[in-house]
Amino acid sequence: MKAISKLVLLTVLTCACTSQGNHNLTGEISGLSNDTILVIKSDPLTRKSLGIDTIAVKENRFALNTPDSSLISLYIIEKPKGNGAIRMSSNPPFILLPGEKMRISGHIDNLTASGTEIYDNINKATDITEKENEIRNLSNLISEAYREKDSKRTDSLKVIYKESSVQLSSLKLNYIKNNPNSILSGYLFLSLKSSDGTEAEKLLGENIKNGPLGELISKTAANYRKFTAIERASENIKPGKPAPDFKLKNLNGEEMTLASFNGKYTLLDFWGTWCGWCIKGMPDMKKYYAKYKNKMEIVGICCRDTENKWREGVENLQLPWTNLYNGNDDEIVINYAVTGYPTKILIDPQGKIVEVFVGESEELYKKLDMLFK
Structure with a gap:
């Protein structure tokens, strides 16, 4: 969000045009309180920002030209007043293909697109759009229950939300068939x-796999295969199950395996220098490592970093435990069913999983105190 805020400061207010024929993104939006919107552009393949346009809306209408040479993802939100924080859109990102013209319409909190082959067709797929609206309403209700600190209602709505999401995926799969x-x-x-x-x-069809969405489809397919494998592996990443073996290099270039730590408790910490929550948790981990290092070893496994960034991170953070480098390899991530960072997995001296901790949690340290005090 900070990155977005910086980009906002660099944008120039663009006047809305009453004649919209020469622009590839036009629309009519209601529900605005300050007659100004932000169009946040990004590359859907790399997720890199392509900048933000600040657009004046006159008589609910706006028009602008967006990059036309490649696939682009668009978020459209109302510009916050003054120095107010940006509120992310309740609408999904819109995908605009090269050479297309898109029209946006509706209330700022419930926008729809038309004028392109994708969105003209999806507007006809009423079973899908109705289920999407149902899920959007559930999301709003969950947010409301969360604000009211009604945990029972929140949990109940999350169950319904999950079921509806499964149903939506099934509807989409049926359309593809x-x-x-x-x-x-x-x-x-x-x-x-x-x-x-x-x-x-x-x-x-091969025409779709080789078309303008081809690269994005290929990348998404790889992620589906990865997370399907993780779902299968998660059945074995449970207390009492043997921890999977691995072979990774330490700071000295020496290969280490899980067997290298047999005979004592081992805490695997899946982290990265890019992960803010991972870094935030390091002081507590250092404190507990100093407290129990004679009874356990922490093994940091750095993921999704270059080797240079890993080495710099270990040095700058002064991490005193064993540090191993994984980079972008998926094998250990899949085998240990890692879906978020940090993930910490406690293993007993016999190589069996004690417990899995996802994110920063006091529960890990309570567990260590219970084991070692």
Whole structure:
């Protein structure tokens, strides 16, 4: 959000045009309190920002030209007043293909797109759009229950939300089965459950896989395969199960395996220098390492970093325990069913899993105190 705020300061207010024919993004938006919107652009493949346009809306209408040479993802939100924080859109990002013209319409909290093959077709797929609206309403209700600190209602709504999300993925998969050569099928493929995604990949027509969404489809398919494998592996990453072996290099370039730490408790810490919550938890980990280092070893496993960034991170953070480098390899991430960072996995002296801790939690340190005090 800080990065977005900096970009906002660099944008120049663009006047809305009453004649919208020469622009590839036009629209009519209601519900604005200050007649100004932000159009946040990014590359959906790399997720890199392509900048933010600040657009004046006159008589609910706006128009602008966006980059036209490549696939682009667009978030449209109301510009906050004064120095207010940006409130992220309740609308999903809109995908604009090269050479297309898109029209946005509706209330700022419930926008729809038209004018492109994807969105003209999805507007006809009423079973999908109705389920999407149902899920959006559930999301709003969950936020409301959370603000009211009604945990019972929040938990109940989350169960319904999960069930509805499964149903939506099934509806999308069914559309792909019946329309394998439709560009909409390529678009729907990007937001499936992992297990549905691995099935849908086999169904998509070659024209779609090789079309303008091709690279994004390929990357998404790889993620589906990865997370399907993680879901299978998660059945074995439970207390009492043997911890999977691994082979990674330490700071001296020496290969180490899980057996290197047999005979004492081992805490695997999956982290990265890019992970703010990982870094935030280091002081507590250092405190507990100093407290119990004669009874356990912490093994930091750095993921999704270059080797140079890993080495710099270990040095700058002065991490006193064993540090291993994984980089972008998926094998250990899949085998240990890592879905978020940090993930900490406690292993007993016999190599069996004691407990898994995702995120920063006091529960880890309570467990260590219970074991070692």
